[in-house]
Amino acid sequence: MMTPLATFPKGGVHPKENKDLSNALPIETMPDPSKVSLFLKQHVGTPCQVAVPHRPDPRSDHAIDDNLLFSSEHPGALFRLLVDKKDRVKQGDRIGEIGDRLGAVLHASVGGAVLGVKNILHYQVGKAPAIVIRTDPEAVAPIRMPVDWRHFSREQIQERIAAAGIVGLGGAGFPTDVKLDVKPGVKLDTLILNGAECEPYITCDHRVMVEKAREIIEGAKILLTVLGITYCAIGVENNKPDAIAALNEAIDRADSTDGFKIEVKPLAVKYPQGSADQIMQSITGRVRPSGQRSSSIGIIVQNVYTTKMVYDAVVLDKPLTERVITVTGRAIARPANLRVKIGTHISEIADYLGGTTADLCKVVVGGPMMGFAVSDLDMPITKTTPGILFMNHAEVDARAHGPCIRCGFCLDACPMGLEPNNIGIYVEAGRGAETEPFGLMDDCFECGSCAYVCPAKRPLVQFIRLARLEIDQARKLKEIREQKRKAG
Amino acid sequence: MATKRSPISQQSCDGVDGHHLLVSVSPHLKADITVSRIMWTVVVCLMPPLILSIFVFGFQTLIITAVSVASCLATEAISQKLLGRPVTIKDGSAVITGLLLAYVIPPGVPLWMPVFGAVMAIFVTKIIMGGLGFNIFNPALIGRAFLVATYPVAMTTAWLAPIRNVAIFRTMGAGVDAVSSATPLYVLKHYGMAAVKEQFGSGTSIYTDFFIGFRPGCIGETSALLLLVGGLYLIYRGYIRWHIPVSIIATVALLTWIFDGERIFTGDPLLAVLSGGVMLGAFFMATDYVTSPTQRNGQVVFGIGVGALTVLIRLKGGYPEGVCYAILLMNPLTPALDQWFKPKRFSQGAVQ
Numbered sequence: 001m002m003t004p005l006a007t008f009p010k011g012g013v014h015p016k017e018n019k020d021l022s023n024a025l026p027i028e029t030m031p032d033p034s035k036v037s038l039f040l041k042q043h044v045g046t047p048c049q050v051a052v053p054h055r056p057d058p059r060s061d062h063a064i065d066d067n068l069l070f071s072s073e074h075p076g077a078l079f080r081l082l083v084d085k086k087d088r089v090k091q092g093d094r095i096g097e098i099g100d101r102l103g104a105v106l107h108a109s110v111g112g113a114v115l116g117v118k119n120i121l122h123y124q125v126g127k128a129p130a131i132v133i134r135t136d137p138e139a140v141a142p143i144r145m146p147v148d149w150r151h152f153s154r155e156q157i158q159e160r161i162a163a164a165g166i167v168g169l170g171g172a173g174f175p176t177d178v179k180l181d182v183k184p185g186v187k188l189d190t191l192i193l194n195g196a197e198c199e200p201y202i203t204c205d206h207r208v209m210v211e212k213a214r215e216i217i218e219g220a221k222i223l224l225t226v227l228g229i230t231y232c233a234i235g236v237e238n239n240k241p242d243a244i245a246a247l248n249e250a251i252d253r254a255d256s257t258d259g260f261k262i263e264v265k266p267l268a269v270k271y272p273q274g275s276a277d278q279i280m281q282s283i284t285g286r287v288r289p290s291g292q293r294s295s296s297i298g299i300i301v302q303n304v305y306t307t308k309m310v311y312d313a314v315v316l317d318k319p320l321t322e323r324v325i326t327v328t329g330r331a332i333a334r335p336a337n338l339r340v341k342i343g344t345h346i347s348e349i350a351d352y353l354g355g356t357t358a359d360l361c362k363v364v365v366g367g368p369m370m371g372f373a374v375s376d377l378d379m380p381i382t383k384t385t386p387g388i389l390f391m392n393h394a395e396v397d398a399r400a401h402g403p404c405i406r407c408g409f410c411l412d413a414c415p416m417g418l419e420p421n422n423i424g425i426y427v428e429a430g431r432g433a434e435t436e437p438f439g440l441m442d443d444c445f446e447c448g449s450c451a452y453v454c455p456a457k458r459p460l461v462q463f464i465r466l467a468r469l470e471i472d473q474a475r476k477l478k479e480i481r482e483q484k485r486k487a488g
Numbered sequence: 489m490a491t492k493r494s495p496i497s498q499q500s501c502d503g504v505d506g507h508h509l510l511v512s513v514s515p516h517l518k519a520d521i522t523v524s525r526i527m528w529t530v531v532v533c534l535m536p537p538l539i540l541s542i543f544v545f546g547f548q549t550l551i552i553t554a555v556s557v558a559s560c561l562a563t564e565a566i567s568q569k570l571l572g573r574p575v576t577i578k579d580g581s582a583v584i585t586g587l588l589l590a591y592v593i594p595p596g597v598p599l600w601m602p603v604f605g606a607v608m609a610i611f612v613t614k615i616i617m618g619g620l621g622f623n624i625f626n627p628a629l630i631g632r633a634f635l636v637a638t639y640p641v642a643m644t645t646a647w648l649a650p651i652r653n654v655a656i657f658r659t660m661g662a663g664v665d666a667v668s669s670a671t672p673l674y675v676l677k678h679y680g681m682a683a684v685k686e687q688f689g690s691g692t693s694i695y696t697d698f699f700i701g702f703r704p705g706c707i708g709e710t711s712a713l714l715l716l717v718g719g720l721y722l723i724y725r726g727y728i729r730w731h732i733p734v735s736i737i738a739t740v741a742l743l744t745w746i747f748d749g750e751r752i753f754t755g756d757p758l759l760a761v762l763s764g765g766v767m768l769g770a771f772f773m774a775t776d777y778v779t780s781p782t783q784r785n786g787q788v789v790f791g792i793g794v795g796a797l798t799v800l801i802r803l804k805g806g807y808p809e810g811v812c813y814a815i816l817l818m819n820p821l822t823p824a825l826d827q828w829f830k831p832k833r834f835s836q837g838a839v840q
Contacts, residue, residue: 010834015517200517277834290835361510368516375511389516397518398510402579403621405523408782417833421782439833448515455521462513 005238007268008278011415013449015200015271015369017239022328022335023203027211029339030352032110032137036343037120037130037380040081040096043167044174045103081131083108085116091141092319094163095131104175104383105165106131109321109341111139121379123365123372130343130380144316149222157226157314164313165320165383170194170274170303171366173384176310179300180226186295188229192283193220195236195243195304196267196274199367202387204324207337208305209236209243213250216304219311221260227300232262234304235279239269271369272447276301278415290442326387327353330395331360340381346388347377361396364389369448402456410450410460416443420450424463432463432470440464441471523620526727527580533718534587534772537708540701544650545595549707555599557586559606567615581620585609588628591708591768592812593635596646601639605631625819626779629812636812644807647671647704669704672763673808681749681756698762709768712761719771731787732780732794733770737761739795747803766798769811779819786829793818 083095089108096106112135120130149157162177182188193216197205209216220232236244247264254262265283267273277288279301286297294301302310305324312318321342328335333354340349346365350356364371365381365388381388410420416439423435444464451460541549564582568575589605609631614623636643649669676684688694688703697703701711709715722728741757748755760766765773774780774794781787794814801810 010832013519015515015519287835290833362512362516363509364514364516368514370514371516372514373509373511373516375509391516396510396516398512399518399522402523402576403619405621405777406782407526407777409521411782411831414831415834417831417836419831443834446514451513452515452517453519453521455519455523455526457518457522459513461515465513 005266005268006235006282007270007273008281008415010417011413011449012270012272012278013413013452014269015452017269018201018328018368019203019206019239021201021330022326022337023206023240025203025207025335025337027207027324027337027339030341030344030349032135032341033344033348035112035115035132035134035345036109036341037118037132037345038095038106038109038343039120039122039128039130039380039382040106040117041103041128042106042173042342042382042384043104044172045098045101081117083114083131085114087114088112088136089114089133091139092321094165094319102175102178104167104320105163107165107319107321108133109343110135111141112136121374121376123374123379133343144318146315147317149218149225149314152314154226154228157222160314160317161226161310164309164318166306166309166313167320167383168303169305169309169323169384169386171370171384171386173382176302176306179302180223182227182295182300187298188227188295188300189231189298190284190300191220191223191227191229191232192279192299192301193232193234193304193307194274194276194279194301195234195240195247196279197240198237198269198271198274199369199371199386200271201328201389202326202367203328204326204337204386205303205305206240206243207326208308208324209240210246212308213243213246214253215308215311216247217250217254217262218315219307219309220262221254221258222310222314223300223302223307224260230260232260233283234262234264235267235273235283236264237269237273238266271449271452272415272445275415275445275447277445290439320383323383323385325349325381325385327390328387329364329390329392331357331392332390333357342383343380345378345380346374349381349388350377350390356390357392359392359394360390361393361398362389362391364391369452370446397457399457401454401458404458405456407455409453409455413449413453415447415449416445418444420460420464423467424458424460427463427466427470432467433474435467436471440467523581524579527584529725529727530722530772531580531583531587533721534584534591534708536714536718537591537701537711537768538587540711540714541595541707544701544710545648545707546651549590549595552593552595552597552599552602552707553587553590556590556593556602556606557583559603560586560589560610563607563610564615567611568619571615573619576620579620582610585614585627585631587708588768588772589631592628592632592706592765594643594646594705595648595707597639597642601635601642604638605635608634621778623778624822625816626773626776629773629816632812633816636807644674649704650702650710671704671808672698672759673802676759676763677802677808684759695758695762698759703763705763706765706768709765712767715767715771719767722771722775728771728775729784729787731784732774732791735788735791736770736774736795736798737766739792740766740798743796743799744802747799760799760802764802764809765811769794769798769815773811774815774818779822781822781825781829783826783829783831786825789829790818790822790825793821 091111093108095108098105112133115132115134117129117131119127122128158177166176167173195209224232244264244266251262267282272278280299281287288294288297309320322339324337324339326337363374365374404421419438423438426432426435446461448461560582561577565575565577589609609627613625613627613630617623647669672684699712703710723730741761744755744760745757781790797814797817798810
């Protein structure tokens with residue numbers, strides 16, 4: 001009798017995994033694309049309060065002066081570009097600077113000629129400014145020699161991580177150096193490497209764990225050194241026995257005299273096991289209080305693939321210019337775990353893999369539970385794209401939704417204990433602004449478990465997003481009224 | 489983005505060169521379960537009691553049930569058409585209402601009675617309230633309550649004595665005065681336990697008879713065994729939870745044992761659970777998603793309320809049976825119970 005695997009107690013669902021399409025395929029490297037489009041914002045960042053240069057029409061595609069760019073998503077956010085139109089760049093050159101604000105620097109993922117900054121389709125935010133580089137086929141990538149990271153001080157390690165432009169590769173895109181910059185006085189005791197990869201279909205982390213286990217373990221030691229702690233747990237869903245074996249072997253081989261304790265924790269297969277809150281609870285039993293950071297309960301969570309990138313940055317001085325994505329689904333000619341340059345357009349990736357089948361129905365950027373459906377393949381991948389799904393008719397459930405029958409399945413499925421059914425009913429009745437007591441502003445991370453189990457096929461995630469918008473609007477209105485009353 | 493329903497047609501789904509790709513919000517995977525699958529599963533689970541009733545009471549139970557189901561479907565279709573709403577008779581909910589309505593009326597009633605009941609159940613209780621998911625009361629039970637109020641004689645006397653051999657050949661359309669027989673609960677209420685034993689057998693045979701379904705009663709309520717099988721299957725499939733049925737049955741048994749005897753603690757709990765509509769109500773009526781709470785602790789409170797009211801009506805009320813009114817009285821408390829018993833929020837378990 002085996003002991004039950006560690007997991008989180010509340011909620012969760014079991015979608016069909018569909019990982020067998022790609023989980024045995026070794027990582028292959030795609031040749032450089034003909035061009036790359038690098039969004040200036042591929043990370044979590046806050047707008048900074050600086051004067052925005054006057055622009056005649058914020059929707060126009062040009063009118064960019066002083067190399068300063070206005071981001072459509074964050075009014076007031078400014079990015080400083082280090083290159084001009086017609087400049088030639090080498091692969092790995094730094095082309096975008098973030099200054100002292102929250103964000104991550106940007107590098108040229110290919111060598112070639114800068115075509116300029118254009119508004120490019122983005123799978124999440126409509127259109128966004130991106131720097132476009134035309135690839136020079138002759139360009140050669142710089143050769144990078146490994147150095148021993150143990151000679152570096154903590155500050156030097158953090159500088160190298162920041163200089164490589166590394167963000168959380170699990171999908172959130174939080175700048176890694178900022179996450180590691182824990183305030184003095186915060187007591188940490190555990191580093192969790194997140195290798196759950198609970199999204200169905202997606203297998204990029206899985207392959208990285210199998211093929212780059214040594215680098216991940218070494219990266220874990222680098223992170224532990226920066227955080228000044230010794231214990232690291234790697235959470236991996238139990239459906240990846242080869243990844244667990246590879247990591248264990250790498251731990252056994254690694255130098256064990258440096259005082260670090262790293263262990264692999266097999267986790268029960270349950271979506272959303274890879275959410276930070278859930279994996280922390282699964283491994284340590286601790287629960288993050290609403291509205292606080294994970295460091296408040298002594299834990300830092302990093303994705304396993306991010307950890308591998310940290311190793312590359314610190315040991316090889318290699319910036320984040322490429323990543324492995326899982327291209328899968330039953331409507332792509334050949335599924336693959338593909339190492340592609342950041343900024344490669346999806347259409348080129350599809351062409352490289354032999355194109356799509358005739359019954360292509362839906363293209364999703366990201367995983368099937370939290371990814372974004374796109375209507376056009378002419379858009380680039382970003383630092384935070386874990387995969388692309390090409391789904392055929394059989395895989396797509398396009399049934400219209402019906403009324404809520406109050407079965408309560410979504411209440412059982414929600415890992416955060418929210419009430420998706422009521423949020424949906426309120427939004428349909430036009431009263432989304434009243435849903436704040438249901439906790440969707442702080443706690444819902446739109447994992448989609450509720451909409452997955454809903455027998456009436458209600459688009460509950462969409463209702464929650466609409467409710468958030470309405471709550472925001474109501475708050476703003478209230479502020480304006482307050483100001484008027486004070487002034488009045 | 490309007491929140492009105494917009495059916496996504498499969499035709500937008502002819503992916504060529506990336507110009508006709510289907511776009512929708514996440515998640516892009518959905519579980520297999522659908523509303524109509526749940527409903528039709530319940531319909532299948534309700535079939536065995538109907539088949540047994542044909543053997544026990546005669547062929548007209550099937551006729552009454554067919555009329556009831558057809559009336560419910562017709563009422564739903566016509567009223568939705570007249571109100572300009574999409575017709576949703578395929579989802580199976582009206583079929584369930586039709587079956588349950590037939591199951592809670594006596595087998596000897598005239599055929600026009602289920603028609604009236606169906607109009608009341610579907611049109612007044614469900615469609616006017618806004619359709620599936622918006623009714624406050626259980627439609628089939630409102631149908632029954634209406635019939636009891638308007639045709640009290642037929643609804644309380646049109647019982648038939650069960651026949652142990654094949655009753656299919658009993659003449660169809662047998663009137664109210666065919667072989668009428670009082671229900672066990674009626675006898676118990678007015679003549680006491682001794683009379684029940686005298687009329688329905690003594691020793692253990694009365695319990696086995698009642699458990700299998702050889703007793704006078706409404707069309708679909710007599711067989712505790714078959715209702716239990718259907719209900720347990722629904723629980724096994726995860727469509728309903730055990731909390732409501734178990735708390736109803738336990739409460740009825742406990743309170744009957746305490747209060748329904750000559751002295752305190754001398755009642756017959758087993759007989760109380762096996763007679764009347766307790767089994768049907770507990771597994772198929774009180775567990776109706778729309779009119780019962782969603783949280784487990786709320787469901788237990790709901791079930792205890794139904795059980796307590798059932799016993800109260802049986803012992804002190806004007807009717808020998810109280811399950812129908814007990815459930816109807818608890819139905820409007822559902823929103824309050826959902827307010828009082830909310831799911832536990834993730835961060836409530838936080839270690840401060």
